Amino acid sequence: MTVTYQTEVASIRNFGVFWKLLFRWRGSIYKLVWPDLSLYIVLYFTLNMSYRFAMNEHHRQLFEEVSRYCANFSTFIPMSFVLGFYVTIVVNRWWEQYLAMPWPDPLAVFVSTNIHGNARQYTE
Numbered sequence: 001m002t003v004t005y006q007t008e009v010a011s012i013r014n015f016g017v018f019w020k021l022l023f024r025w026r027g028s029i030y031k032l033v034w035p036d037l038s039l040y041i042v043l044y045f046t047l048n049m050s051y052r053f054a055m056n057e058h059h060r061q062l063f064e065e066v067s068r069y070c071a072n073f074s075t076f077i078p079m080s081f082v083l084g085f086y087v088t089i090v091v092n093r094w095w096e097q098y099l100a101m102p103w104p105d106p107l108a109v110f111v112s113t114n115i116h117g118n119a120r121q122y123t124e
Contacts, residue, residue: 051063 051060055063
């Protein structure tokens with residue numbers, strides 16, 4: 001389903017039109033991502049503020065050790081390797097859809113072999 005916003009874009013002349021239109025957009029990627037993004041931002045700032053203001057020196061060192069431990073294990077599976085699998089899956093799905101499209105040539109051959117009738121020769 002296609003939703004057009006041409007009348008809203010053409011008639012609005014105020015500042016901030018882009019943001020107003022972006023939040024009205026029904027097919028927006030932002031409407032899909034905002035819950036995850038807001039949870040990430042809240043968790044990030046909670047950890048950041050607790051590290052800066054709530055932890056003493058011993059807890060900060062423990063937090064840094066856990067961060068280094070996680071950073072060491074994050075390099076075991078590189079992101080390009082994971083993205084390679086994802087791209088392979090996407091391309092394979094696309095190729096399967098491409099192969100599933102009917103082409104007119106086999107259909108024309110099938111119809112021409114199954115239709116029987118008089119073949120008249122027209123010569124001039």
